[in-house]
Amino acid sequence: MIGAGAAGLSAGLTLARARRSTLLVDAGRPSNLVATGLGGLLGYDRRPPSEFYDTARAEVAAYPSVDLWAGDIVRAARHDDSTYAVTLADGRRETARTVVLAPGMDYRFPDVPGLAERWGSAAFHCPFCHGWEVRDQSLGVLAAGPVGVHGALNLRAWSDRITLLTNGAELTAEQRGLLTVGGVGWDQRPVAGLIGPGAGLQAVAFTDGADLAVTALLVKSTLYQRSTLARDLGATLTAPDEMLSVQAITVDAMGRTGIPGLFAAGDAATAVPPSMAAAVASGHLAGAGAAVHTAAGY
Numbered sequence: 001m002i003g004a005g006a007a008g009l010s011a012g013l014t015l016a017r018a019r020r021s022t023l024l025v026d027a028g029r030p031s032n033l034v035a036t037g038l039g040g041l042l043g044y045d046r047r048p049p050s051e052f053y054d055t056a057r058a059e060v061a062a063y064p065s066v067d068l069w070a071g072d073i074v075r076a077a078r079h080d081d082s083t084y085a086v087t088l089a090d091g092r093r094e095t096a097r098t099v100v101l102a103p104g105m106d107y108r109f110p111d112v113p114g115l116a117e118r119w120g121s122a123a124f125h126c127p128f129c130h131g132w133e134v135r136d137q138s139l140g141v142l143a144a145g146p147v148g149v150h151g152a153l154n155l156r157a158w159s160d161r162i163t164l165l166t167n168g169a170e171l172t173a174e175q176r177g178l179l180t181v182g183g184v185g186w187d188q189r190p191v192a193g194l195i196g197p198g199a200g201l202q203a204v205a206f207t208d209g210a211d212l213a214v215t216a217l218l219v220k221s222t223l224y225q226r227s228t229l230a231r232d233l234g235a236t237l238t239a240p241d242e243m244l245s246v247q248a249i250t251v252d253a254m255g256r257t258g259i260p261g262l263f264a265a266g267d268a269a270t271a272v273p274p275s276m277a278a279a280v281a282s283g284h285l286a287g288a289g290a291a292v293h294t295a296a297g298y
């Protein structure tokens with residue numbers, strides 16, 4: 001298992017219960033660890049993400065056929081005999097008949113001063129994860145183009161005080177019409193930064209010196225692979241575009257990449273809005289797929 005966040009741990013649990021000798025290697029940086037709470041994962045709703053990871057790791061580690069290593073896999077290769085070899089940053093090596101890629105994704109967001117400090121609290125990328133916590137507040141949406149318009153209109157379920165901030169990009173007449181009908185405001189001025197104490201937000205500052213009071217900001221982010229491992233192993237990747245903001249590994253419903261013995265799960269293989277629930281589900285299916293693969297003796 002390359003990565004043991006929600007998807008890797010879920011795949012690991014499935015393989016452990018199938019009595020497969022399984023090594024999970026994890027660099028310890030699940031993408032939502034910075035978030036103040038976990039929204040929308042049944043059984044863990046609104047609890048700290050660390051509680052989920054501690055419990056899940058303990059559950060997986062309780063099975064005798066599983067090893068969990070802390071570390072960073074920096075190289076992976078498939079040999080002619082269909083085995084895989086991985087190398088960790090500290091020089092450790094391991095071979096495997098099957099690999100599940102579950103390394104999560106690199107969420108990239110606009111380079112706006114003050115955004116990184118508020119990422120996972122006042123600045124969020126997914127209304128289903130964090131919209132409830134900021135309901136009925138004065139909300140900004142930092143995004144341009146059709147994604148921005150769509151994101152702002154969608155956010156009306158959580159608040160009726162929404163402003164789309166295009167950060168210097170021009171809206172079309174049609175887009176302005178949609179926003180007007182939807183009761184959503186907009187501001188096209190370039191954003192200079194976010195204002196507020198600590199991880200809190202009081203206002204968005206514009207480069208002309210003015211500011212707009214908002215207390216939370218939905219930010220469009222684009223998800224990229226965290227390393228070249230998927231590509232190195234021959235997996236196919238989607239190309240991010242304006243609407244599909246994800247460079248995902250192409251897989252079937254059981255996490256098969258099309259390369260024998262290579263599976264992928266979680267954010268890294270999700271071309272739809274990412275979530276913990278989806279990561280757990282896809283990890284389970286990829287784990288089952290990997291177990292079947294080894295049982296069939298491929």
Ligand SMILES: Cc1cc2nc3c(=O)[nH]c(=O)nc-3n(C[C@H](O)[C@H](O)[C@H](O)COP(=O)(O)OP(=O)(O)OC[C@H]3O[C@@H](n4cnc5c(N)ncnc54)[C@H](O)[C@@H]3O)c2cc1C
Nearest residue numbers: 003005006007027029031032039073103104129266267276
């Ligand atoms: C700020 C933020 C808040 C979020 N909040 C929510 C929320 O409230 N509710 C919700 O449902 N979803 C939320 N999400 C989305 C959710 O966190 C992801 O969908 C989910 O974590 C994906 O799980 P994953 O296992 O695929 O990846 P991750 O959780 O990112 O785990 C991948 C693991 O693999 C490790 N790894 C990566 N590369 C390597 C390597 N080469 N070698 C070894 N290990 C490696 C990483 O360090 C990490 O530990 C949030 C996302 C972000 C960014």
